[in-house]
Amino acid sequence: MISTATTPQEYLETLEPARQQAMGKLRDCLLANLPAGFTEVMNYGMIGYVVPHALYAPGYHCNPTLPLPFISIASQKNFIALYHMGLYANADLLAWFVQEYPKHVKTKLDMGESCIRFKRPDQIPYDLIGDLATRLTPQDWIKLYESQLKK
Template sequence: MKSDATTPESYLNELPEDRRTVMQKIREVILENLPEGFEEVMNYGMIGYVVPHSIYPAGYHCNTDNPLPFISLASQKNYIGLYHMGIYADVELMDWFKAEYAKVITTKLDMGKSCIRLKKMDQVPYELIGELVSKITPEQWVKTYEAALKKPM
């Protein structure tokens, strides 16, 4: 569900109370653990965490006016989506996350390429999300991103 909100606070204020509480907590965990250099923005109708142009002037290859996306957080119709591009780009990180998730949450992980779907609001692995967020610096993300762009399709 895409939002027209221009700030994370206004995005959160649009949500029903049960979603707002969980989204606020996830946002707090992200902000507490996000390595220095990333910036919080509204991007693509979601709360986003990006590598700003001041660090990576080239920006996102799909639209160089936009900073390089890293993580997005959105309240979707049936779940909260945590979109972590690092998981999509790094198999070792993906494997680590899957193994750690199974240790803290008893239900099966519902995940797409970069999307972790959090469907049960009482089973959000906040500490694990914090640890995941802390694992990649902006500089490391830029290197991973550029390496993926240079791979032949």
């Protein structure tokens, strides 16, 4: 189910207490660690962190009226999801994350191409997510994004 919340705070307020706490902590982690230039928005029914049009005027190639997406977080039916587009586009970053994950969490990594699924909110590796959030600046992401578009 896609949220119709218009602000991140409204989104969090719609969640059950356990999910609200975990999502709030995940949001705080991203806000504290993302490099300057990313903006928090509601995007696709999720809390998103994007490169705003002021930094990247072309916007998202799928819909140029939208800013360039980077990270999104969502409370899905059976898990909390973190969508990190940089993991999808950067093989070195993905390899680093896959290697680091078992150092922080005892359970197996549950991941799609850019989606990390946390079935147990008490096992979200906030320190690792914070470290991941620091690894690409908006300028790094734009360069990587554009290199992928040209393939």
